[in-house]
Amino acid sequence: MLYNAYELQRAMLSSAAAWASVGAELLSNPSLPFGYSGVGPVMASALDVFAHAAAPRGKPAFGIETVTAGGKVQPVTEAIVMHRAFGNLLRFEHPGLSADAPRLLIVAPMSGHYATLLRGTLARMLESAVVYITDWADAKMVPPEAGRFDLDDYIDYLVAFLEHIGPGTHVLAVCQPSVPAYAATAIMGAKDHPCRPATLTMMGGPIDTREAPTSVNDVAMQQPLSWFEQNVIATVPMTYPGAGRRVYPGFLQLAGFMAMNLGSHMMSHYGMFKHLVEGDGESAAATKAFYDEYRSVCDMTADFYLQTVEHVFQRHSLPKGEFVHRGERIDLGGIRDTALLAIEGEKDDISGIGQTRAALHLAGQLPDQRKKYYLAEEVGHYGIFNGSKWRTRIAPVLEDWIAQHNKAPAQAAS
Structure with missing residues (x-):
């Protein structure tokens, strides 16, 4: 019923958004008298904001056509190099990269947003590296016959992606x-796997949520796992290929994040309204672009979501040494030569300070010279991987860390 009610509301809002968009165009049309009155532009701006907020959204495109590297504008090539039911491996490169350029795998969150949320992360790192990214599928679009997908499968996907890219790959994991x-x-380290990462950078990740718990952690701890299963898990309706699959809907995830910072989101939309009234279309467009991406959401499988709540936020299985993969306990002492970089934002309200840094302490067999911690001052969760502070302050730290531990690949990755 939950999903069906949402689909009904979405259909109604979609119709209302279309009419609002038509109204905005009419009120701002210079050939009509409304456009010359004081009320017309204000009403048009209000309708435009409503239309944007209520419009349905699908999966965005990365749309990275060029990057500037070495003072030259380089054309970017995007390709699917590995296809799996629950996520593809994409590769981005340009002709300005040297033959020994590092290869970086960006692991995007499976947390309600598409991998395109990391478009700014990818574009910045593409200046100096061949970049691969996990393009996770929307669970409601995956037919039931494809089977289940849980934390074990997620880990297996990462291992398979690293095997495809080859030895010496660097990994960047953003948040979840x-x-x-x-x-x-x-x-992979415990098995001396030849394709284990050369470096692993974790940014705003919940490695140990007992450190500086945030409101997100509090919500996960206040209710038993059965509550989440009964209240936020829904069944995909018949209108989608994944009909019958149990999922945690993306629209619920979005609603939760919006509610956490409702005041700031309302002020952002009010600011967009003022920019439109004043005729500052460029500033309004920037806000629109952010929300176009932020409000594009997808579903995740119930198995993956519930296991994440249980093991990451409730039982703290990984830092306690109780995390199991395919029936075998994971020994963090297996990380013996993969250089670790932990990055946190001073104002992160999703992953508190210390949650990511814990990874450095837990890797007890890794020499200290292969560990690094960086606290980005005056940076929130989103700003860790997007925006000017990411591009100018955080990305150079990551690039330097990769350069310190980069080894030329024995053979080119496909």
Whole structure:
């Protein structure tokens, strides 16, 4: 019923958004008298904001056509190099990269948003590296016959992606995937896997949520796992390929994040309204672009979501040494030569200070010279991986860390 009610509301809002958009165009049309009255532009701006807020959104495109590297504008090539039911491996490169350029795998969150949320992260790192990214599928679009997908499968996907890219690959995990990426690194390290990461960078990741708990952590701890299963898990309706699959809907995840900072989101939309009234379309467009991405959401499988709540936020299985993959306990001591970089934002309200840094202490067999911690001052959760502070302050730290531990690949990755 939950999903069906949402679909009904979405259909109604979609119709209202279309009419609001038509109204905005009419009120701002210079050939009509409304456009010359004081009320017309104000009403048009209000309708435009409503239309934007209520409009339905699908999966965005990365749309990275060029990057500037070495003072030259380089054309970017995007390709799917590995296809899996629950996520593809994409590769981005340009002709300005040297033959020994590092290869970087960006592990995008499976947390309600598409991988395109990391467009700014990818574009910045593409200046100096061949970049691969996990493009996770929307669970409601995956047919039931594809099977289940849980934390074990997530880790298996990462191992398979690293095997495809080859030895010497660097890994960047943003937020939630820090945990499975850290686990995969330990599993591969313990087996001396030739494709284990050369470096693993974790940014704003919930490695140990007992450190500086945030409101997100509090919500996960206040209710038993059965509450989440009964209240936030829904069944995909018949209108989608994944009909019958149990999922945690993306629209619920978005509603939770919006509610956490409702005041700031309302002020952002009010600011967009003022820019439109004043005729500052460029500033309004920037706000629109952010919310176009932020409000594009997808579903995740119930198995993956519930296991994440249980093991990451409730039982703290990884830092306690109780995390199991395919029936075997994960030994973090297996990380012996993968250089670790932990990055946190001073104003992060999703992953508190210390949650990501814990990864450095837990890797007890890794020499200290292969560990690094960086606290980004005056930076919130989103600003860790997007925006001017990411591009000018944080990315150079990551690039330097990769350069210190980069080894030329024995053979080119496909």
